[in-house]
Amino acid sequence: MRRHKPIVVAICSLAVLLLPSAVPAGATERGPLRAGAARVDVTPTTLAGLTNLWGTPFEGVHDKIYVRALVLDNSRTTAALVAGDVVEFGDTTAVRQRIANETGIPADNILISATHDHNAPRVGAVSPGASARAGGPATAAYTEFVYERLLEAVRQAKARLAPARVGAGAGHADVNTNRNELTPKGWKLGVNPDLPSDKTVWVVKFENTAGDPIAYFVNYAVHAVVMGPENKLVTGDIAGATSRYIEQHFDDKVVALWTSGPAGDQNPKFMAWDTTFTNKTLRPGFGLMESQAQILAEEAIRTASGVDHTLSDIRLMGAQRMLTCPANLDPRRPAPIAGPPSSEVNIRLGLVMIDRIALAAVSAEVYTNIYWHLKKESPFTNTIMVTLVNDRLGYLPDDAAYEMPYFGVPGPAQKNCAEPGIVNGILEMMDRF
Amino acid sequence: MTKCREVLAAGLLALSFVAAPPRTIAAERAPLRAGASRVDITPTDLTGLTNMWRTPLEKVRDRIYVRALVLASGSATAALVAAELLEFGDTGSLRGQIERETGIPADSVLIAPTHAHTTPRVGVLSTGASAVVGGAGTAAYTVKAYADIVEAVRQAKAGLQPARFGIGKGMSDVNVNRDEYTPKGYIWGNVLDGPSDKTVWVARFEKLSGEPVAFFINHGVHSVVMGPDTRELTGDLGGAVSRFVEEYFGNDVVALWTVGAAGDQNSRYQNWDPNSGKPREPGFGLMEALGRMQGEEVVRVAGSITRMSDQAAVWTAHRTVTCPGQRADREAARRGEPAFTDIGPVDLRLSLLMLGNVAFAGVSAEVYTRIYDHLREDSPFTNTILLSMVNDRLGYLIDDQSYGRTYRPAFGVPVRRGCAEPGIVDGFVEMMSQY
Numbered sequence: 001m002r003r004h005k006p007i008v009v010a011i012c013s014l015a016v017l018l019l020p021s022a023v024p025a026g027a028t029e030r031g032p033l034r035a036g037a038a039r040v041d042v043t044p045t046t047l048a049g050l051t052n053l054w055g056t057p058f059e060g061v062h063d064k065i066y067v068r069a070l071v072l073d074n075s076r077t078t079a080a081l082v083a084g085d086v087v088e089f090g091d092t093t094a095v096r097q098r099i100a101n102e103t104g105i106p107a108d109n110i111l112i113s114a115t116h117d118h119n120a121p122r123v124g125a126v127s128p129g130a131s132a133r134a135g136g137p138a139t140a141a142y143t144e145f146v147y148e149r150l151l152e153a154v155r156q157a158k159a160r161l162a163p164a165r166v167g168a169g170a171g172h173a174d175v176n177t178n179r180n181e182l183t184p185k186g187w188k189l190g191v192n193p194d195l196p197s198d199k200t201v202w203v204v205k206f207e208n209t210a211g212d213p214i215a216y217f218v219n220y221a222v223h224a225v226v227m228g229p230e231n232k233l234v235t236g237d238i239a240g241a242t243s244r245y246i247e248q249h250f251d252d253k254v255v256a257l258w259t260s261g262p263a264g265d266q267n268p269k270f271m272a273w274d275t276t277f278t279n280k281t282l283r284p285g286f287g288l289m290e291s292q293a294q295i296l297a298e299e300a301i302r303t304a305s306g307v308d309h310t311l312s313d314i315r316l317m318g319a320q321r322m323l324t325c326p327a328n329l330d331p332r333r334p335a336p337i338a339g340p341p342s343s344e345v346n347i348r349l350g351l352v353m354i355d356r357i358a359l360a361a362v363s364a365e366v367y368t369n370i371y372w373h374l375k376k377e378s379p380f381t382n383t384i385m386v387t388l389v390n391d392r393l394g395y396l397p398d399d400a401a402y403e404m405p406y407f408g409v410p411g412p413a414q415k416n417c418a419e420p421g422i423v424n425g426i427l428e429m430m431d432r433f
Numbered sequence: 434m435t436k437c438r439e440v441l442a443a444g445l446l447a448l449s450f451v452a453a454p455p456r457t458i459a460a461e462r463a464p465l466r467a468g469a470s471r472v473d474i475t476p477t478d479l480t481g482l483t484n485m486w487r488t489p490l491e492k493v494r495d496r497i498y499v500r501a502l503v504l505a506s507g508s509a510t511a512a513l514v515a516a517e518l519l520e521f522g523d524t525g526s527l528r529g530q531i532e533r534e535t536g537i538p539a540d541s542v543l544i545a546p547t548h549a550h551t552t553p554r555v556g557v558l559s560t561g562a563s564a565v566v567g568g569a570g571t572a573a574y575t576v577k578a579y580a581d582i583v584e585a586v587r588q589a590k591a592g593l594q595p596a597r598f599g600i601g602k603g604m605s606d607v608n609v610n611r612d613e614y615t616p617k618g619y620i621w622g623n624v625l626d627g628p629s630d631k632t633v634w635v636a637r638f639e640k641l642s643g644e645p646v647a648f649f650i651n652h653g654v655h656s657v658v659m660g661p662d663t664r665e666l667t668g669d670l671g672g673a674v675s676r677f678v679e680e681y682f683g684n685d686v687v688a689l690w691t692v693g694a695a696g697d698q699n700s701r702y703q704n705w706d707p708n709s710g711k712p713r714e715p716g717f718g719l720m721e722a723l724g725r726m727q728g729e730e731v732v733r734v735a736g737s738i739t740r741m742s743d744q745a746a747v748w749t750a751h752r753t754v755t756c757p758g759q760r761a762d763r764e765a766a767r768r769g770e771p772a773f774t775d776i777g778p779v780d781l782r783l784s785l786l787m788l789g790n791v792a793f794a795g796v797s798a799e800v801y802t803r804i805y806d807h808l809r810e811d812s813p814f815t816n817t818i819l820l821s822m823v824n825d826r827l828g829y830l831i832d833d834q835s836y837g838r839t840y841r842p843a844f845g846v847p848v849r850r851g852c853a854e855p856g857i858v859d860g861f862v863e864m865m866s867q868y
C-alpha cells in the first residue's frame with residue numbers, strides 16, 4: 001500500500017475541504033436491475049463561431065457527434081451515465097439539477113463525461129482555476145443546444161428501462177502511449193513507452209434478459225486527438241469512432257458510451273500531426289483514427305463476450321463530493337487561457353457503484369499514477385476511473401510528477417492535494433457502499 | 434475476464450457442481466472483535482511419526498504451533514486456524530468438535546496446515562487424496578493435535594475484544610515455479626519465468642489502542658527448504674516466518690502463516706536436490722534466512738497499512754464441487770497407455786470467509802498459480818486471498834490448460850480436466866455475489 005507522509009496528510013486535512021453529500025438511506029440494498037440507453041445527435045446545426053480546442057474555426061463535419069445516456073435503476077435508486085462527444089463540459093451542476101427535476105434521478109447520481117475529442121466544440125463556462133478556451137456567444141448557444149439534447153437522451157434512456165444484467169471485463173489495447181518524451185530540445189509531447197501507461201480497456205456490459213446487449217460502457221485512457229490543430233472538420237475522433245464501430249457491430253441496437261480514463265499523460269500512439277515540434281498536419285489522418293478506433297472497439301467487443309459473471313440483482317449507489325485544493329501559483333504554470341483566476345480550485349469527485357463495479361469520476365485530466373494509486377487501494381477489483389466528469393479543471397499530475405517538466409505540470413492544484421484527495425475521497429465514498 | 438474453458442465437456446459439467454446451497458446469513462456491518470491464540474502442538478512422543486517422505490522424526494529442531502484467530506461481528510463468529518502440520522484430512526469431525534466446544538459454527542471454521550513437509554500429518558485420507566497415511570503413531574498424534582486445536586480456538590474466542598483490521602500486500606521472492614521442462618521431460622526445477630505469485634498478503638488485527646493482536650500471512654510456496662533426509666521436526670519456512678514476526682512484535686502477538694497458490698511453487702532455495710533427494714547442506718540456516726526475508730517483508734507491509742477499520746461484516750459460505758475423479762497409473766503411462774483411470778466422484782471443498790471487503794477463499798487442495806490468477810481476475814474484490822489445503826488436502830489442482838503436461842505433480846491431480854478451475858472460480862464468485 002502506498003502511503004503519504006504525515007505532513008502530507010496534515011496539509012491535506014487543512015487545505016482540502018471534503019464535503020460529503022448525503023447518501024440516501026437504503027441506497028445500497030439490492031434490487032432488480034433495469035437499464036435503458038439512448039443516443040442523441042449533437043452535431044452543431046451551424047458552425048459559425050465554433051472552433052476546435054486550438055481555436056481553429058470549423059468549416060465542415062466529418063462525422064456526426066452524439067451524447068449517449070445510460071440510465072440504471074434497481075427499484076431503490078436510479079443513476080444516469082452520460083458521455084458527450086465534446087471537448088469538455090464546464091460545471092454541470094445546473095444541467096444535472098435540470099435532469100433531476102425532470103426525471104427524478106438524483107443529481108449526485110449523474111455523471112456527465114466528455115470524450116475530450118479536441119475537434120468538437122466545448123460546452124459550458126470555464127470554471128475558476130481551469131485553463132480552457134471559453135468561446136463566445138456561439139459556444140453559449142451550442143451549450144444550450146447540447147443541454148437540451150442531453151436531457152432528451154436521459155429522458156429517452158429512462159423511458160427504455162428494462163430488466164437487465166450487468167458484468168464488467170478488462171481487456172488490453174496498445175493504442176495509447178505516455179506522451180512525455182525527452183527530446184534533444186527537452187521534454188515535449190511525444191511517445192514514451194518507458195513511462196506509465198494503462199492499457200486496460202474497461203467494458204461494463206448491460207444486456208437484457210434474453211442476453212442481447214443494451215449498452216456498453218467503455219473506458220480507456222487516451223486523449224482523443226488523432227486529428228490535430230489544423231483540422232477544420234468536426235469529428236468525434238477516436239472516441240466517437242470507437243462508439244460508432246461497436247454500435248454498428250450490433251446493428252445500432254446497442255448504445256456504446258466511450259469515456260476517458262486516466263488520460264492526463266496519454267495520447268494515441270499514432271497521430272495525424274506533429275505533436276512534438278510543429279503542430280502541423282503530417283497526413284490526412286481519418287483512416288488512422290478509424291484504424292485505432294477499430295482496434296479499441298474490437299477489444300471491447302472481445303472483452304465483453306468473455307464476461308463470465310453477470311448480475312441482475314444489484315446494489316446501486318451514487319455519491320459526489322468536492323475536493324478543494326489551493327490553486328497552484330507556480331510561475332512555471334502558464335496563465336489561464338480563459339478561466340477566472342482563483343486562490344483555490346474545486347475538483348469534483350463522483351462515484352457510481354453498480355454493485356461492486358466502481359465508476360470513480362474526477363472533473364479533470366488525471367495522470368496514470370493517480371489511477372494506479374487508487375486501484376491499489378480500492379477494495380473493488382473493477383475500479384474504473386472516468387475523467388472529465390461534471391467539469392474539466394485541467395491536468396492533475398501525481399505528486400511525484402510535480403518535480404518533472406512534463407506537459408500539464410504543474411497542474412492547477414498545488415502538490416500534495418489532488419492525489420491523496422482523489423484517492424482518499426473516492427475510498428471514503430466507497431466506505432458508504 | 435477469462436471465459437469458461439472451452440474444454441468443459443457437457444458430461445463433465447453434468448457430473449460436477451453439485452453444490453451445497455450458499456448460507457443465507459445476511460452480512461451485517463458491525464463493530465469488529467478479534468481474538469487470537471497460539472498453542473504448542475509439538476509431539477510429546479515422536480514414535481511412529483515421520484516426515485512426508487516416511488523418514489522417521491527423531492528429535493525436535495523447533496517447536497510447532499497451531500494458531501487461531503477468531504473474528505466476530507454482530508451475531509456472526511468465524512475462526513481461522515493455521516497449524517504447522519503437513520496436512521489435514523477431512524476436518525469435518527474436528528470442526529464439529531470446535532462447534533460443540535466454542536459455539537462457532539463448523540461451517541465458519543477454516544483450518545489450514547502450513548504444509549511443512551518435516552512435520553506430521555493428521556486425520557484420514559479423503560477419496561481422491563494421495564498421501565502417506567501413517568499408522569498408530571499418526572492416529573495418536575491426531576487425537577492430541579485435535580484437542581490442542583480446539584483449545585486454541587477456545588482461547589482465541591475467550592480473548593475476543595474490540596479490534597480493527599487492515600489489509601496490505603508485499604512482494605517476496607522466496608518462491609519459484611518448480612515445473613521445469615528438460616530434454617528428459619519435466620523435473621523439479623527452478624523456472625524463473627514460469628507462473629509464480631510473489632504476493633505476501635498481510636492482514637493486521639489490532640486493539641483499538643493500536644497494539645497488534647494478530648497478523649494473517651499468506652504466500653504461495655511449499656515449506657520444503659528441508660528435505661527427505663531431515664530427521665528433525667521443524668516448521669520449515671512457514672514456521673520460521675511466524676516465529677520471526679511474533680518475536681519482532683512480542684510473543685503475545687500471533688502470526689498465522691498460510692499457504693497460497695503453492696501447487697506449482699517450491700522455495701527458491703532448498704537444502705536438498707528435489708530430483709535426487711540428496712542433501713546439499715545442513716539447511717536450517719537457509720530456512721531461517723528465507724523465513725527472515727519473508728518475515729521482514731511482513732513487518733514492512735504491516736507497518737504500511739494505514740487504512741484500518743473497526744467495523745466489518747464477518748460472513749462465511751461454503752460449497753462442495755463434485756468432480757469426476759481420476760487416479761494415476763504410472764506403469765500404464767510408461768507403456769504409453771492412458772496415464773489415468775477413472776475413479777468415482779471427488780469432492781472439492783470451497784470455504785469462503787468475508788471480512789468486510791477482504792475475501793479469504795479456502796480450497797481443500799494444492800492450487801496452481803493460474804487458477805488463483807483466474808479467480809483474482811473474476812473476483813469483485815481486490816483483496817482476494819486464496820488459501821490452499823483448507824479443511825482437507827486432496828492433491829494438486831492444475832489449471833485446465835496445463836492438463837496433458839507431464840509435470841511431476843500431474844500424477845497427483847485427483848480430478849479430470851474441466852472441473853476444478855471453473856468450479857473454484859465460479860463457486861467463489863457465486864458465493865461472493867450472495868454477500
